[in-house]
Amino acid sequence: MLDILQLPMPKETLAKMTAEERSLFLSLGYASNQVNLLWKLVIIATNQTPDNPIEQRVSGAQTQILVRLTIGAMWEAWLLVERGFLKNRIGRDYVPILDKPAQAALERLKKYFASSRLSKIRNNYAYHHPTKDQMEAAFQMAMANKDGEDMDWSVFFNRALLNTFFFVSDYVLVHGITGELNETDVNTAHRKLLGDLAPVANDLSEFTFGFAKAIFQKYINRDELTMTVVAKIGDAPNIDDARIPHYVETPHLRNI
Numbered sequence: 512m513l514d515i516l517q518l519p520m521p522k523e524t525l526a527k528m529t530a531e532e533r534s535l536f537l538s539l540g541y542a543s544n545q546v547n548l549l550w551k552l553v554i555i556a557t558n559q560t561p562d563n564p565i566e567q568r569v570s571g572a573q574t575q576i577l578v579r580l581t582i583g584a585m586w587e588a589w590l591l592v593e594r595g596f597l598k599n600r601i602g603r604d605y606v607p608i609l610d611k612p613a614q615a616a617l618e619r620l621k622k623y624f625a626s627s628r629l630s631k632i633r634n635n636y637a638y639h640h641p642t643k644d645q646m647e648a649a650f651q652m653a654m655a656n657k658d659g660e661d662m663d664w665s666v667f668f669n670r671a672l673l674n675t676f677f678f679v680s681d682y683v684l685v686h687g688i689t690g691e692l693n694e695t696d697v698n699t700a701h702r703k704l705l706g707d708l709a710p711v712a713n714d715l716s717e718f719t720f721g722f723a724k725a726i727f728q729k730y731i732n733r734d735e736l737t738m739t740v741v742a743k744i745g746d747a748p749n750i751d752d753a754r755i756p757h758y759v760e761t762p763h764l765r766n767i
Contacts, residue, residue: 515742518727527730535595536726542588543719549581550712555753557705565667569757572681578704579688582629583637585708588715589624592617596722605725613721616714623711631691632704641687649687656686656697671761 525533556574561567596602606614635641641649653659663682668675689700727736 513744513747514740516738517741518738524730531601538591539719542591543716545584546588546712546715549584553577553581554750556755559754568678569676573757575685579637581708583633585711586629586633608725609721613718616717620714628691632688636688645687649683652686652690653683673761673764674758
């Protein structure tokens with residue numbers, strides 16, 4: 512049973528904040544929503560490896576797509592923290608009053624993104640498509656991969672257009688990402704990315720919650736700082752049991 516708690520955030524409370532505080536509070540909440548949703552999908556997507564070799568390939572590529580989208584959302588969230596908080600007067604005002612978990616999370620984020628290559632993945636493979644030269648370099652790297660199989664160079668069709676998957680496109684593209692990470696093995700690069708995402712997602716949430724806590728304490732009276740149970744979700748699935756299939760029946764969508 513999940514208890515869903517509501518903390519009222521009326522217009523009057525938001526109006527008390529400065530424009531900088533209000534903008535950052537709302538933007539960080541939006542960024543946190545994106546990162547949490549995408550990270551949840553990545554966790555679910557990695558829960559099960561299908562037995563069918565074709566579905567196994569497509570399922571793995573689907574997971575990598577979600578990983579790239581998550582990387583893009585995380586990088587955008589960090590830019591928000593960096594530009595809207597650290598390089599702004601609001602950061603100087605709020606860093607000293609963040610709780611210790613939020614301060615520690617912020618320090619880890621600064622250290623991680625100072626040397627991270629996520630920006631190149633975000634710019635070239637996640638939120639933007641690679642250039643002709645980048646795709647050609649990825650193609651040449653994929654061509655040189657002696658561990659690849661003929662099946663990797665395929666497009667998988669189905670009468671349901673939604674089930675069509677250009678696997679060859681993803682196969683070539685992940686070689687480009689592998690090169691950006693200074694790796695030569697696609698699977699090693701993928702594990703490296705996955706290993707980075709969990710702590711970054713947690714730290715972004717920790718910082719966001721810490722900043723929100725400081726905002727609440729500044730603008731909401733202590734006797735009003737209470738949460739009320741507004742829903743009880745009794746049928747929420749265990750995240751470890753959930754699954755995102757690629758192949759689905761689509762009777763109400765266009766089929767060929």
